[in-house]
Amino acid sequence: MTPIAIIQGTPTWVWVLLAFLLYRGIKAMQASTTPLSKLAIIPLVFAGMGIAHLISSPLTGVAAVAAWILALAAGVIAGVFNASRSRFIVDPIARTVMLPGSIVPLLLIATTFIAKFWLGFEMATATNLSALATYGVIDAAVSGVVAGMFAGRFFMYWKTMHALRASWA
Numbered sequence: 001m002t003p004i005a006i007i008q009g010t011p012t013w014v015w016v017l018l019a020f021l022l023y024r025g026i027k028a029m030q031a032s033t034t035p036l037s038k039l040a041i042i043p044l045v046f047a048g049m050g051i052a053h054l055i056s057s058p059l060t061g062v063a064a065v066a067a068w069i070l071a072l073a074a075g076v077i078a079g080v081f082n083a084s085r086s087r088f089i090v091d092p093i094a095r096t097v098m099l100p101g102s103i104v105p106l107l108l109i110a111t112t113f114i115a116k117f118w119l120g121f122e123m124a125t126a127t128n129l130s131a132l133a134t135y136g137v138i139d140a141a142v143s144g145v146v147a148g149m150f151a152g153r154f155f156m157y158w159k160t161m162h163a164l165r166a167s168w169a
Contacts, residue, residue: 006121018113025106033098036090036161043151047072050143059136067137068144075148076155083156090161092168097157108149115142 050068054060082104089098119139126132 001125010117014117021109021113022106025109028099028101028105029103030101031099032101033091033096036095036097036157039097039154039157043147043154046143046147046150050140050147053143054140057136059133060140061133061136063133064137064140068140071141071144072148072151075145075150076152077148078145079149079152079154080156081152082149083153088157088160090157090164092161092165095161097161108146112142112146 054065054068086102087100119135119142123132123135123139126135
């Protein structure tokens with residue numbers, strides 16, 4: 001199948017999603033102040049989607065679940081590391097986080113989209129059951145690491161805010 005045929009066969013909603021994700025990634029390149037509660041949405045959505053996929057996929061086995069859990073743990077570690085190196089500022093009174101502009105969310109979004117697009121194509125066109133199961137494990141790992149990275153970043157923001165609030169008590 002040619003790349004043009006793949007692009008033409010892709011549903012419109014995928015391109016709308018890509019445009020929205022790129023918009024969010026570009027917006028994240030600018031400094032912003034966001035309520036902590038709003039920062040919890042993305043990790044919850046990504047974790048929920050990953051778990052829902054593991055539950056609903058008929059090919060999900062122990063390997064895919066293990067890949068998701070291990071990748072989630074690796075993603076949390078990477079997210080904590082990434083957030084700890086950024087210069088975010090928490091306001092415990094307003095319960096907000098001032099985030100510096102960063103290209104990391106855009107890179108994470110683009111990498112995830114490309115990986116999921118490729119995996120979706122491979123899974124839709126695979127004719128070999130073992131190849132399909134392998135793609136399922138890779139897909140679980142991608143979902144886990146992305147959910148973990150966002151969760152790790154959120155954990156650092158929450159932990160810092162909680163520590164400041166506790167120090168004032």
